[in-house]
Amino acid sequence: MLVFLIRRIAQSAIVVAIMSVLVFTGIFAIGNPIDVLISPEADELERAAAIARLGLDRPLHEQFFAFAGNALSGDLGISFVHGVPAVELVLERFPATLELALLAMIIAVLIGIPLGIWAGLRPDSPAGRIIMAGSILGFSLPTFWVGMLLIMAFAVSLGWLPASGRGETVDVFGIPFSFLTADGLKHMLLPALNLALFKVSLVIRLARAGTREVALQDYVRFARAKGLSPARIVGVHILKNIMIPVVTVLGLEFGSVIAFSVVTESVFAWPGMGKLLIDSILLLDRPVVVAYLLVTVLLFIVINLVVDVLYSLLDPRIRLGGAKA
């Protein structure tokens, strides 16, 4: 386990280093932030001063090493636009996105797994076919469109749920969270549903495919021959076997929900990281984009680590640690 962790951390460090180079040069290539930041009326002198102040007059590699040096001490630069440290800006928005993503994943698991197992156990029943047809819709409908429909239906026509913002929040260790208040939950529900739709479909298909395969295995027949109840066979013998692919994909999806919930956050005006990213790209606010992507990379690394640990809990045949006996 310790060997596994050390190896993992070394791998992660390399990934972070490569990512930072890519992101830094990538943003540099997109355009010059000065064109956006400074008003067209500014004279040459003001321009030169601004460029020097932001360090943009130096060659790219110098800029990068200055950035990398600062980054090692946790300083990812100061936002060109907002004038505050970029990391702070990103982390400030992080809890909003995190709670939204978590709720979406919970919805995906709670709806997707039971429906998927049901469809897998009775693939030819009408209910099974309806579930599968529904999952195709979930895959193919564009997120922004579904988001707008949800707003139309539940916020505008029925007036049951609010359409934008985080609602009332409660501070936990100084971080505001919405899920702790009824109002906040109401505000979260629509965007979370919107975000969950695709994942629900994905989980349904994974769970169904897994169930169809596992249900035919001899150990399921043996479990029946032992006289176990159907609830125990499905809930323990089948469920535990289909969770491995589900956990893999959910891990990846969780990362991407947090990192790229841009569309949903825009539609529902949810003040999360995704919205910050879009705004920062439009303004070529390089430190914020870089900080955002690095936080995202770290997030993916952590999630992958958690997924690997979950594997070993789900499947005794998988052992953590590189050294094979």
Add this chain to the structure above:
Amino acid sequence: MRQDPVLEVEDLHTHFFTRGGVARAVDGVSFSLHRGEILGLVGESGSGKSVTGMSILGLIDPPGRIVSGAVLYRGENLVAAGEKRLRQLRGNRIAMIFQDPMMTLNPVLSVETQMVETVLAHDRVSREQARERAREALARVGIPSPDERLAAYPHQFSGGMRQRVAIAIALLHQPDVIIADEPTTALDVTIQAQILFEVQKLCRETGTALVWITHDLAVVSGLADRVAVMYAGRIVETGTTVEVIDHARHPYTHGLLGSVPSRNKRGEPLAQIPGMTPSLLRLPEGCAFQPRCPRATAACLALPPLSGGDHGWRCFHPQEAAA
């Protein structure tokens, strides 16, 4: 004096309603089993022997269905019984062991979980007591240091050890009947011999009756009290092991016996039954073995009845009883 049989199968028909037509996997099988008796159910792949085993426990899934006939456990007809009653009996009074020990244990659950759940499915005992019974069962089937092995997962066992675990699970409730579906086919011969020995011993000790499904006549001749030979869903010959193995009357039984390599003389080509097992969807009329049978005549286009007596065969032209 003979007691009443623990298990009687009467004219059982299990058919599979597939797109290609109706496959009559089990087509009128009858046998009975007494306490402590070992019945060898012999046949080639597709002869319906496994389906017969599954039918007894009501484990036939659609498109398959028990069409008619009865399975009497101590006089109670299980074909008419509800799912709940069947569940009470499965693993409790009638247990089953499957062919491939690599596949019968759930790979992600510990042996302890899989044994304890079997105990708890039928008896209201504490988890501790259930665990203790699991430990005893493992020790009984010859698994060393059962305490440690309980915590292990199936992949940490060899094939033979896994089959012992499966047998231990079948023995947990000291069932009246165990249906063993080719449990030694996937094992090495030495392991096979050990398992056969253990099973025989355990059945003698506990009075458990055994239906041993196999294609291996050698196994059956050493283990079973009685033998039933199946072909295309029907029993074609039945009797005591000595009667069937040494005084076979049905040409198919003869063919099977002739196909065992050790019974052939060295250097001679191996005897074989010509042709192939017929598709269950297109069974020949009358005696299903008739197209492959060296003794077949026009009379064989009608289905021969199972001749009476303890040693019975389903043939119009049986081989003469060997001297």
